[in-house]
Amino acid sequence: MADTPNDCLLSDALARLIEHADAALPQRFRLPGGHAEPRAPGVIALVPDTPATDAAATIISVGLHGDETAPIELLGRVAARLDAGQWQLAAPALLIIGHADAIRAGRRYLDTNLNRLFRRDGVAADDPRQEAQRARVLMQAVDAFLAEHAAPSGAGLPGATDVPLHLDLHTAIRDSRYPRFAVEPCSDTPTPATVWPVLAGAGLQAALAQHRHSWTFSHYSRYYHGLAGFTLELGRVAPFGANDLDALEPMAALLQARLAGTPPATADTARLAFFRVEQELMRTSDDFTLAFAEDIANFTRFDSGELIAVDGIDGETRVGDVPLHVVFPNAGVERGARAALLARAVPAPGAPPAAT
Numbered sequence: 001m002a003d004t005p006n007d008c009l010l011s012d013a014l015a016r017l018i019e020h021a022d023a024a025l026p027q028r029f030r031l032p033g034g035h036a037e038p039r040a041p042g043v044i045a046l047v048p049d050t051p052a053t054d055a056a057a058t059i060i061s062v063g064l065h066g067d068e069t070a071p072i073e074l075l076g077r078v079a080a081r082l083d084a085g086q087w088q089l090a091a092p093a094l095l096i097i098g099h100a101d102a103i104r105a106g107r108r109y110l111d112t113n114l115n116r117l118f119r120r121d122g123v124a125a126d127d128p129r130q131e132a133q134r135a136r137v138l139m140q141a142v143d144a145f146l147a148e149h150a151a152p153s154g155a156g157l158p159g160a161t162d163v164p165l166h167l168d169l170h171t172a173i174r175d176s177r178y179p180r181f182a183v184e185p186c187s188d189t190p191t192p193a194t195v196w197p198v199l200a201g202a203g204l205q206a207a208l209a210q211h212r213h214s215w216t217f218s219h220y221s222r223y224y225h226g227l228a229g230f231t232l233e234l235g236r237v238a239p240f241g242a243n244d245l246d247a248l249e250p251m252a253a254l255l256q257a258r259l260a261g262t263p264p265a266t267a268d269t270a271r272l273a274f275f276r277v278e279q280e281l282m283r284t285s286d287d288f289t290l291a292f293a294e295d296i297a298n299f300t301r302f303d304s305g306e307l308i309a310v311d312g313i314d315g316e317t318r319v320g321d322v323p324l325h326v327v328f329p330n331a332g333v334e335r336g337a338r339a340a341l342l343a344r345a346v347p348a349p350g351a352p353p354a355a356t
């Protein structure tokens with residue numbers, strides 16, 4: 001099919017997909033260096049005319065939680081710069097507006113948390129929840145895209161462009177000692193060593209390794225496809241127009257470099273603080289209280305012997321021999337759900353263990 005020149009800008013297309021996930025877009029439209037192909041509601045593939053040597057595919061997803069607006073604005077900024085010819089497409093990519101209905105409603109989700117549903121046998125075809133149907137669409141879109149873009153060597157130099165990535169962009173509900181941090185899903189696929197300097201160069205400050213499977217979107221790409229997938233927390237939730245995008249400019253630069261097939265900025269991995277989840281704090285009874293203020297910052301440290309929580313059935317949870325850092329605390333979850341992650345500081349991957 002012939003392209004229709006100038007019939008749609010990428011930034012406009014993304015905005016229209018937020019207005020309506022089923023927005024009528026051209027089946028294909030020109031971009032500087034390539035073209036765009038809408039693949040599914042809220043999903044656009046970017047296809048370069050001439051891929052740069054070794055340039056690997058990138059999946060960029062935003063708005064899986066509808067109230068997390070900074071990543072949506074960040075992707076819009078990157079797209080507007082492409083529309084303006086400030087950079088040229090030279091690597092394949094899949095852009096995903098996760099949950100347009102929730103974005104328009106200004107809510108994290110409508111029926112249930114979308115970012116827990118990315119499991120192939122975990123969502124019934126007749127599940128009536130909106131997010132269940134959305135997860136199926138997104139899993140199929142990722143499967144189809146990655147079938148076109150085979151997996152990776154990942155053995156290059158720091159800042160190499162040959163490692164496929166899935167960057168699922170979020171913002172957190174609370175403050176954090178490290179406002180920008182990566183969550184590394186639990187998987188048999190280790191993160192290629194070349195990726196950490198890239199994340200440091202994009203302004204990330206910490207990385208949290210999950211200790212068990214959690215059926216998030218980035219875990220989906222890693223678990224089923226062996227892709228280096230990350231959930232990236234980029235500061236704190238704010239309404240449209242109230243985000244500090246300048247603080248995220250290094251992340252915008254990373255997205256642009258990936259899509260332009262050019263080596264991204266890198267920084268010393270030592271600039272990242274590494275943590276590993278030690279245990280999940282569960283709410284077992286209705287009679288459950290956290291031993292600290294609800295609005296405590298992520299990664300707040302608790303020392304040996306300090307009280308973390310009291311549960312009517314499980315009793316007290318106290319810190320053992322090693323200090324723990326509390327991440328994503330929420331006392332208000334339903335019974336049987338996770339009320340916080342308790343993480344310990346660990347050496348950078350590949351670094352010799354610290355003397356204790």
Ligand SMILES: [Zn+2]
Nearest residue numbers: 065068170171
């Ligand atoms: Zn989120």
